[in-house]
Amino acid sequence: MFKIIKIDFYDQFKCITSDCPDNCCDNEWNITIDEKTYELYKTAFGADIDAVISPMVPHVIIKHNGNCPFITEEGLCILHKNLGEQFLSNTCRYYPRFASTYGDTYLETLGMSCPAVARMVVDYDKYILFEEKVHYEVKSELGEKFRRLPIEKAARDYISLFVTGKGKKSIYEDIYQKVSQGKGMPDIDLHGVIEYLNKIFMDNSASKYLTVLFGEKYDEYIKDNRKLFETELILESEYPWFASNFNRIFFFEHFMLESLKEDPLYTCVVLEGAIAWMLFLVAISAVKQQAGVISEDDVINCTYKLMRVIDHDENVLRSIVTASYIG
């Protein structure tokens, strides 16, 4: 008997391939190739493969000017087109789908760093749920009750607090109090967060996303939190489900994943969520100021670009939290 928890639009996801405004293959991310797929490519292409995939473990695709060498000018993958999906590595086959395992419980979700997923989140017109389905492997298990893990129960309780009409930072403050058994959440110094991000990304490609996200205008938004919360109110009036759903997805995933660590720090997850949300508000405020309105494309762009910064290096938020709030 096992259980699969799935974000409720998981099965509706479809990659928009050549229509994608920012194809994940043409990104400066490292695309890792699992050992099995690497051996498959080596058999098919011989030593030539070493020019496009590093022979050292972990194998990664060697990008040319930031582009994947397997992508055609029309934005199609040669491997997929000529050889079929079974020839793709796990990363290429499953992204933006992510799976994690908690004993007999499996979580399947979608990464908001993909523009098509970000659009699904913006267009969703109800609260996102994480559906669960128990699978019975032998007849004798039928009718048996599947016991929810305490961590899943807590994650579900907390994400149910993200409702429209209540400031998301204050929801994080409430969750922090519960997780820390009464301690108040430390103030978030956004200026420090952004300075820190600039410093740690100085030498790598993620800095370009920061410039796209924050431009040179972010300064005035981070000086005055009220401006950010005004933006949040406008955002909620135009896209009533988005803010709650963004935070529900972010929090559920990260809270569950934290439980897999040897020494889980749940207060850090709460701070990470609050920081991610405030960074999103800075980005959308800067975009809004330029155009005067918040368009659907702005929300999509800010979502997937911010999530690419965060996903590019999964430790980025944790470094900020430990350096600024814990350590």
Ligand code: SF4
């Ligand atoms: S980013 Fe998403 S929509 Fe775009 S190519 Fe990749 S999986 Fe497809």
